[in-house]
Amino acid sequence: MMKLFTPIALAVTLSLAAPQAHAAASASIAWQEAAGDSDVDKAFAQARGEKKPVLLYWGAKWCPPCNQLKATLFNRQDFIEQTRAIVPVHIDGDVPGAQKLGTRFKVRGYPTMILFSPDGQELTRLPGEADAPQVLKVLQLGLAGGRPIKAVLADAKAGKKLSANEWKLLSFYSWETDEQQLVPVAERAGLLAQLAAASQGVDGETTTRLWLKTLAASDDGKGVKPDKALGDKVRAVLANPAESRLHMDVLTNGAADIVKTLTPAAGAERKALVAAFETTLKRLEADATLSRADRITALIARVDLARLEVAPSELHPKLSAGLVNEVKQHAARADREITDGYERQAVITSAAHVLGQAGLWKDSDELLKASLTKSHSPYYLMSSLGGNAKKQGRKDEALKWYEEAFNKSExxxxxxxxxxxxxxxxxxxxxxxxxxxxxxxxxxxxxxxxxxxxxxxxxxxxxxxxxxxxxxxxxxxxxxxxxxxxxxxxxxxxxxxxxxxxxxxxxxxxxxxxxxxx
Missing domain, CATH: 1.20.58 (Methane Monooxygenase Hydroxylase; Chain G, domain 1)
Structure with a gap:
């Protein structure tokens, strides 16, 4: 599952509430392609000379979340305009030298977006899972702050005073792509809990987000234990349409983990919390202000919650007929309506996944096969077909798809x-x-x-x-x-x-x- 700006640009205010129209075909981000150290060094030399920050984007052609960024963020006119005041650098993970650069910048997962100061200090890692307006907002916060994220975190841990914007940057930091730059994975939930407690009184949004992230990272019992006050906080967020929309990315991606953390055992309490999540997730799934990828993520979360008491290996879970039908209709609608190639790569792969999770394996296979000729990276879909066949015990078919995916990969x-x-x-x-x-x-x-x-x-x-x-x-x-x-x-x-x-x-x-x- 990462941006920056100059002092003059900080005075610019942008409307981030409503989706912006796509940029004109002739307008695009002036990415500087990097394939080695010399390319990156040249970009940083330019940044120092022009006193501009650097935005580094690490991605791959096939990666669904990368395609989601292309479909919802990189084509926005407001984002494109902001990149005029930074030095945008793109590293395609498949160009010669890219993986060595991955070692230099400590990036592994696609996509990763990092915002650097002109002198090369890492200011923050941007949350690729947040929706586009939020990413733009975080970008401006990173540009306005100017302090490396390590320094901000060190002060927070030491109990020193941070600005409201610095607290917000910590709450929006892409912990999922941190690669242990700030904290080892095993200690992440504990750190988030510490930050959430220390942020009390700064602003409600920041503290709530940090607690939600803590809960989502604590399903193994580390970081935070079940707590009535935290449970009440989560239920209040779920019941508030504005708040749940604000924290949509954490609620949809972390629904099952949050529920397991707050209610470790099955029972009435877990059932009530799942019901509260169900109401919220259905609302988010129907929210037309969200991208199709975000809306199908809400549907996936609903299925994940419905499977909480089901063995992960169960191929045909006993889900409600209504939910199964919704999954089928949602996938069919996405297949019918999406024409943009980037968006299809992001959404259709998710649709095929949730069909399988709902036990609709034939529908999943048919959707993937029908999408092969519409995908710019069909080998990704072939791998999914191999995975479907393997789970169902069709060994020869699984190997056929895995082999074809390898042969077609680029x-x-x-x-x-x-x-x-x-x-x-x-x-x-x-x-x-x-x-x-x-x-x-x-x-x-x-x-x-x-x-x-x-x-x-x-x-x-x-x-x-x-x-x-x-x-x-x-x-x-x-x-x-x-x-x-x-x-x-x-x-x-x-x-x-x-x-x-x-x-x-x-x-x-x-x-x-x-x-x-x-």
């Missing part, structure tokens, strides 16, 4: 990611097909050798997934000969990998040599 990082998914399915669903498994692993290693960024970030994790699948497949040593050949191939590749940044070490750790017998 870009070095994407191919390694899709290839590792296909390989994992292959070793799990067809472990007897040693020849096919060896051939696929060898192909992935060969492709990795062609890209200098293969042992950084997402690409490295994809290759580590391949190595893990190989180790599991050969747990009993029955395929030692295959692993020996693959290890030999990899040794030749690793010898040519730069030893800096531990990348050669990453390469050499992918496949362990079979233990000598005897």
């Amino acid at each position: 870009g070095p990082a994407t191919r390694l990611q899709w290839g590792s998914g296909y390989f994992a399915a292959l070793t799990e669903l067809a472990p007897q097909d040693a020849a096919r498994i060896e051939k696929t692993a060898a192909q992935l290693f060969s492709e990795a050798a062609q890209d200098k960024g293969s042992f950084y970030e997402r690409s490295a994790r994809s290759l580590q997934k391949v190595g893990g699948s190989l180790a599991k497949w050969n747990a009993n040593g029955q395929h030692d000969a295959v692993l020996a050949r693959l290890k030999s191939q990899l040794d030749g590749i690793c010898a040519k990998v730069d030893a800096a940044d531990k990348q050669r070490e990453t390469c050499e750790s992918l496949v362990k040599a079979p233990a000598k017998k005897g």
